[in-house]
Amino acid sequence: MTYALILAGGKGLRLYPLSRENRPKQFLNIIGNKSLLYNTLSRVSKIINNDRIYIITNKDFKKNIISESSDFIDESNIIIEPYNRETAVCIALAAVNLLKKDKDANILIFPSDHYIEECEKFYKVMNYAIDASDKKRAIIMIGIKPNIPNTGYGYIKIGDRVTSKYDFNIHGVENFIEKPNLEIAKKFILSGNYLWNSGIFCFRADIYLGELEKYLPNIYSSMMEIYKTDTKENQDTVIDNIYSGLEGISIDFGIMQKTRKAYVIEGLFEWYDIGSFTSFKKFLSQYDTNFTVGNILCEESKNCIIFGNDNLTITFGVKDLIIVNTDDVTLILDKNREQEVKYISNILRNARNFDKFI
Structure with a gap:
């Protein structure tokens, strides 16, 4: 079964003073009359049933999340971290929770603070990613063709085309570069072989945890302690204890720059990371x-x-x-x-x- 996970624990520091510590950008009505998080939930709900949509955030934003998400999901579908430990860790925590529910859990991951034009191509790409991640036992990334040398995004160097479906190509990933300087970004644009990392991923929970064991073994062993807990109360206690000693790292640095299981699909839809003015x-x-x-x-x-x-x-x-x-x-x-x-x-x-x- 496929689940959606929305990442909503970021602080939006690059949009200060619009974005504040107690109300970061994902909760602001900065495009239209609904928040970025609300619009993400609305978009995702057209792909995944609401009972299989989860949000992960930190404890400081719990009230905001409940307020913004009540039209779509129950409070029980909100996963709370005691501290922000970046994306590799929060995705791992969600993966062990979903694996407890479903040993075949496949996870479609979305940032909560992006603008995406809803269109038929967007939904087809998402369905293609779901299908490919399950069949290939791979980490599927959605890449966006760059039009300017932006230094705020990660870049994906595409490899050989593996297959195509719905007029979309899936490629191997030759290299993954996190936020290059301006001169390197210009070279990437000119080469035509690079895509922006949209931050949208799809993979089976067990595949992700397998890569975590390989490349971030300390985090993996901590997550297995959480996986073994038998009640929510015990799990909350274990999480509090574990998180206090964990060092944060992003999925980009921790996994994507190392894994050999990555594939990329070009997302031929309008996409904006609302991460800068x-x-x-x-x-x-x-x-x-x-x-x-x-x-x-x-x-x-x-x-x-x-x-x-x-x-x-x-x-x-x-x-x-x-x-x-x-x-x-x-x-x-x-x-x-x-x-x-x-x-x-x-x-x-x-x-x-x-x-x-x-």
């Missing part, structure tokens, strides 16, 4: 060469991205800036350094009297 451009109003939302007046300003509010924001004689106005914080940033925004929260934590603005 630049990624909003499609959804903002164009004001000459600037992209804006809110009450904005731009004079002699070029190539800026401006998030305003009810107050009037005026720019004059500036270029290549990101400006974000919220009720309590104003951010002005060189557009070429937007990937560094996540470090601001560390600065605020260490600055006296600024922690209330995180």
Whole structure:
């Protein structure tokens, strides 16, 4: 049986100050009138029955998750981590929970904070991934053809075509590169042999845990302790104890850069990782060469991205800036350094009297 797992424990630090520690981006209505998480649930529910949709998050976001997901799933389908230990660990925890329910569990994994245009091709690709992951006993990745040399995404170098179905090709994975610098990203675009890693995966729970045993044995052994628990109360206690000693690592670094079981399908649908201010451009109003939302007046300003509010924001004689106005914080940033925004929260934590603005 196939299950969906939505990853909803991220902090969205690259979108500060829109995204905050107590209400990160997946819970914000920043595209349309529903949150990114709600829209993800709506999209996934057209592929997988609601009773087989699970969300994994950390304990700090439990109330937010319950509020956003109540139209789709029961609270019992929310898996809680005591601490954020990154994606390799949270996926492993979900895998052992689903394996307890179903020894043949196949898992389709989605980030909670992406925008995907719903279309027939999207649903066909997902069904193809489900079929391929089960039959090939493989880790299936969905790749997106890049159109700009973005340094915020992982890249997949595609290998030989293995097979095709529904007009989609499945390729072997020759290499997996996590967030290259700009010059390398430009070379990837020119070669035509690379896809962006969309963060959408599909694999059997037992296959993933097998790769975990091979490449991250300490995490695997910890997960097996959780698997052996006999009641929820015992499991919660074991999880608390184990997580306090676990080091976090992403699935990209921990598994995907090492595994030989990976295949990739190109996702021929509209996809955006809402992980930076630049990624909003499609959804903002164009004001000459600037992209804006809110009450904005731009004079002699070029190539800026401006998030305003009810107050009037005026720019004059500036270029290549990101400006974000919220009720309590104003951010002005060189557009070429937007990937560094996540470090601001560390600065605020260490600055006296600024922690209330995180």
